[in-house]
Amino acid sequence: MFGLHYRLEKHGLALVLGIIFVAAIGGLVEIAPLFTIDETVEDAPDMRLYTPLEVAGRNIYIREGCYACHSQMIRTLRDEVERYGPYSLAVESKYDHPMQWGSKRTGPDLARIGGKYSDEWQVAHLINPRAVVSQSIMPSYRFLASTALRTDDLGLHLKALSRVGVPYTQEMVTNATADAIAQASADGGEGLTTRYGTATQARVFDGNPGQVTEMDALVAYLQILGRLTNAAHANSQPPEE
Incomplete structure (x- = not known):
């Protein structure tokens, strides 16, 4: 040789x-x-889009480096499935640019964290992780609760995503700012549900109705993870030993 x-x-x-x-x-x-x-790649007719508020939350998640400690890909192993739920499907990441599969886990996988805990738990965890998980080594993100979310550029974020294949319409791009504000309010809005579906979660995610904060956006994003489609549950198979 x-x-x-x-x-x-x-x-x-x-x-x-x-x-x-x-x-x-x-x-x-x-x-x-x-x-x-x-x-x-599996077919998912019920696949929904991230709303502008959820896109903003995802951007914050990436900005703060959450992907470095939390993966979003459940493998086809019995211990993974029993702990986190049905293993991840490719179609679940079809609108993720970039994907958040990750390469290591310092904290738990977040692929199916949506709806597992209340908004109040998520806020408390982000403000002081050790208040709800005593052994956590995650840093505090208290500042998110007092940082106003920038919403005036969300249309540009949706427009950029549309150029890489996410099917956002011009109407969605035009109303991105209004939709983000509406989703972070108690009553949401008819336009929001018309554009993104009746399953869209609209409420005051951070518990503070007086301002739309980065905490609102991040919690909204966390609460939708694993809930964009039911394909994984519909196509679930016995995990590998």
């Missing part, structure tokens, strides 16, 4: 051809599965 390598190093053209050959193998391994994507 080393003799062949030494000979290739002495012949530039042969070395270049060898590099191209090896790179082609790697490229084929990565590209070939894309030709079967219609068969490998």
Whole structure:
């Protein structure tokens, strides 16, 4: 093996051809599965879009580096499924740019955290994690509760997402700011549910009706994780041993 390598190093053209050959193998391994994507990605007719408020919360989640300690991908192993719920499907991340699958877990997986705890629990946990989980090493995000959420640029965020395949309409882009404010209020709004569906959660997520905060947005995002579609529950299969 080393003799062949030494000979290739002495012949530039042969070395270049060898590099191209090896790179082609790697490229084929990565590209070939894309030709079967219609068969490998599940269909989810009930898949809903992130609302502008949830998009803002997701941006805060990424900004604060939450993905570094929390993954959003449940594997097909029995212990994973028994702890977190049905294993993750590719279709559940179809509107995630970038995806939040993660590579390590310092904290629990959050793929199905939506609805598991109350808004009050989520707020208390973000303000002082050890108040609800004594062994937590998560830092405090108390400042989110007093930081006003910027909403005037949410239309631009939706427009950018639409360019990478998320089916936001021009009406959604135009009303992004109003929809975010409406979702963080007690009564929501007819326009919000018309655009995003009657299952849209609209309430004062942070417990403070006087201001739309970054805490509102982050809690709204956490409460929708795993609830954009029921495909995982409908297609659940026995986990691997």
